[in-house]
Amino acid sequence: MNKTWVIVRKDWAEVFKNRFVLFTVAFLPLILTALPLIILYATRSTSDLGGFSSADMPAGFASLCMEMSGGECMQYFIVSQFMLLFMLMPMAIPVTIASYSIVGEKTTRTLEPVLATPVTTFELLAGKALAAAIPAVVVTWLGFAVFAVGARVLSPSPNVAARLLDPLWLIAIFIVGPLLAVAAVSVAVMVSSRANDPRVAEQLSMLVILPLLAAFFGQISGLFFINQTLILWMAAGLVVVDSGLLAFATHIFQRETILTRWK
Amino acid sequence: MSAIVIEGLGKIYGPVTALDSLDLHVEQGVVFGFLGPNGAGKTTTLRILAGLARPTTGRAWIEGLPVGPGSHARQLVGYLPEEPSFYPWMRAGEFLADLVGRLYGMSRSEAKARADEMLVLVGLEEVDERRIGGFSRGMRQRLGLAQALMNRPQVLLLDEPVSGLDPVGRRDILNLIDELRGEATVFMSTHILSDVERICDTVGILDYGRLIVLDEKENLLRRYAVPVVEVNFDATPETVAHWAESLRELPFVVNIQLDGSTVRITLDGSVQSSVDLQQLVLGSDLLVLGYQHEHPQLEDVFLQLVG
Numbered sequence: 194m195n196k197t198w199v200i201v202r203k204d205w206a207e208v209f210k211n212r213f214v215l216f217t218v219a220f221l222p223l224i225l226t227a228l229p230l231i232i233l234y235a236t237r238s239t240s241d242l243g244g245f246s247s248a249d250m251p252a253g254f255a256s257l258c259m260e261m262s263g264g265e266c267m268q269y270f271i272v273s274q275f276m277l278l279f280m281l282m283p284m285a286i287p288v289t290i291a292s293y294s295i296v297g298e299k300t301t302r303t304l305e306p307v308l309a310t311p312v313t314t315f316e317l318l319a320g321k322a323l324a325a326a327i328p329a330v331v332v333t334w335l336g337f338a339v340f341a342v343g344a345r346v347l348s349p350s351p352n353v354a355a356r357l358l359d360p361l362w363l364i365a366i367f368i369v370g371p372l373l374a375v376a377a378v379s380v381a382v383m384v385s386s387r388a389n390d391p392r393v394a395e396q397l398s399m400l401v402i403l404p405l406l407a408a409f410f411g412q413i414s415g416l417f418f419i420n421q422t423l424i425l426w427m428a429a430g431l432v433v434v435d436s437g438l439l440a441f442a443t444h445i446f447q448r449e450t451i452l453t454r455w456k
Numbered sequence: 457m458s459a460i461v462i463e464g465l466g467k468i469y470g471p472v473t474a475l476d477s478l479d480l481h482v483e484q485g486v487v488f489g490f491l492g493p494n495g496a497g498k499t500t501t502l503r504i505l506a507g508l509a510r511p512t513t514g515r516a517w518i519e520g521l522p523v524g525p526g527s528h529a530r531q532l533v534g535y536l537p538e539e540p541s542f543y544p545w546m547r548a549g550e551f552l553a554d555l556v557g558r559l560y561g562m563s564r565s566e567a568k569a570r571a572d573e574m575l576v577l578v579g580l581e582e583v584d585e586r587r588i589g590g591f592s593r594g595m596r597q598r599l600g601l602a603q604a605l606m607n608r609p610q611v612l613l614l615d616e617p618v619s620g621l622d623p624v625g626r627r628d629i630l631n632l633i634d635e636l637r638g639e640a641t642v643f644m645s646t647h648i649l650s651d652v653e654r655i656c657d658t659v660g661i662l663d664y665g666r667l668i669v670l671d672e673k674e675n676l677l678r679r680y681a682v683p684v685v686e687v688n689f690d691a692t693p694e695t696v697a698h699w700a701e702s703l704r705e706l707p708f709v710v711n712i713q714l715d716g717s718t719v720r721i722t723l724d725g726s727v728q729s730s731v732d733l734q735q736l737v738l739g740s741d742l743l744v745l746g747y748q749h750e751h752p753q754l755e756d757v758f759l760q761l762v763g
Contacts, residue, residue, distance in 0.1 A: 195558070195561070196558070196559055196561070199554070199555065199558040199559055202554070203543075203554075203555055206545075206546075207543065207545065210545055301541060301543075301544075302539070302541035303541050303542060303543050305508070305537050305540070305541065306537070306540060306541070306542065306556070306600070306603055307555070307559065308508055309506055309507075309508060309530075309533075309535040309537070309604075310530070310556060310559035310560055310607075311528075311530045311531050311559070311560065311561070312559050313526065314525065448508055448509075448525055449503075449508065449509040449510060
């Protein structure tokens with residue numbers, strides 16, 4: 194673990210000198226946190242929502258509203274569409290860092306002295322993965338904390354605020370979020386182990402967010418709705434997927450290829 | 457016990473055979489010179505020994521431990537790559553103490569102390585706070601050597617350790633390697649034959665991935681060196697050329713090279729040939745300004761074997 198932490202510290206010192214990476218880490222959470230708050234604020238002053246009833250909701254969603262009024266349910270429906278963006282953050286942010294971390298070192302040929310030390314492949318990759326995942330998870334949680342405070346202040350009804358901060362979303366942000374970050378960095382590490390251009394690595398790694406975008410649009414279009422059961426299944430599925438991805442990323446990382454086939 | 461044992465080592469990259477059944481034993485505490493033309497397989501051998509590459513066939517051991525990416529042998533080895541690259545934003549002391557030392561499992565204070573010691577050893581103590589990005593090639597080479605020595609290695613693997621250094625830097629690094637004799641086994645590849653001649657005890661010459669000769673340096677020079685006599689006359693080049701032509705028919709003369717009034721005569725190596733030539737020179741009726749029986753050079757051996 195000590196050697197992993199040495200790699201983490203080295204990578205942080207390096208990536209946070211890069212203004213582009215800093216911008217990515219700071220800008221995306223700002224936007225994605227502001228968006229649901231703005232929507233909450235906008236719908237707060239819309240008296241039209243008061244005319245809605247649960248019957249106006251998509252059938253699958255109405256059952257999630259329980260004791261809420263029609264207007265509250267509509268507000269919850271609109272804002273919850275954007276809550277998924279909090280799960281996008283831990284995927285999109287680490288991809289930028291992780292995809293740069295190995296390909297960048299391949300292009301500058303700086304990995305050879307590191308690989309000549311007794312650091313194992315797992316320690317090296319774990320270090321690079323954690324260096325990418327930890328900042329992403331921390332800013333996601335910070336963003337959600339800001340949202341939680343904003344939701345309490347801006348929500349017209351305690352019912353809506355309570356539903357936006359109920360266990361469903363807490364599990365989504367605090368458990369599924371980190372698992373999504375691990376999946377994203379594993380894919381980014383895999384891609385960057387093989388790619389020779391940091392831009393190509395980043396673009397290919399970004400494809401990992403497609404399933405989440407599909408979920409976002411699936412919910413908007415009413416195909417399905419995120420509920421507690423679905424979130425728990427997601428968490429369980431991600432544990433399995435992450436284990437496989439981490440093992441595969443370690444397996445396909447070949448020190449020799451990194452050293453002999455760099456550009 | 458040998459410090460390095462290599463048995464039947466082979467490495468194939470696609471259609472290229474980089475190493476072909478290499479067998480080699482290097483004794484503990486010696487400075488071993490690993491020679492060979494470009495593409496002979498020297499770097500591949502060093503990378504396999506450093507645990508950075510896997511052989512296609514065969515095996516190798518460092519101090520009795522099998523080499524490989526996961527082997528404990530990596531704790532015993534210091535490795536200097538041919539073109540060491542470093543994080544340009546890091547400072548030299550920071551690189552050695554906070555990264556390399558810590559990856560070798562040293563405590564923070566131990567790593568710092570060892571890093572300071574190494575910077576003094578390689579003459580970089582004045583620039584330990586400067587960013588590596590501003591270092592010259594020679595400074596990077598010195599830093600690479602400091603990195604290779606951080607873990608007090610029993611076996612030091614050096615890939616072209618003095619390439620890119622100025623004459624003073626070369627002398628300093630060679631002196632440093634010389635001082636390691638007996639403390640660590642040094643396995644160095646190089647193209648600079650005079651350096652090998654100066655500091656190596658044992659020499660191996662690799663060509664097309666095969667070891668074509670392995671011997672102590674002195675034995676090698678005795679076995680393969682070609683005796684050359686250089687004679688400088690006080691006469692016109694035409695007169696010297698005319699005299700030299702008369703030697704071409706002699707059975708013990710292998711080659712003749714003319715350079716103005718100087719003639720270089722390569723002999724067949726027999727003791728009698730040197731005596732006979734001496735008499736022929738004295739009987740030439742020309743004034744001899746210089747007569748030198750040249751000491752055999754490693755370069756002659758190298759060129760004879762792989763040229």
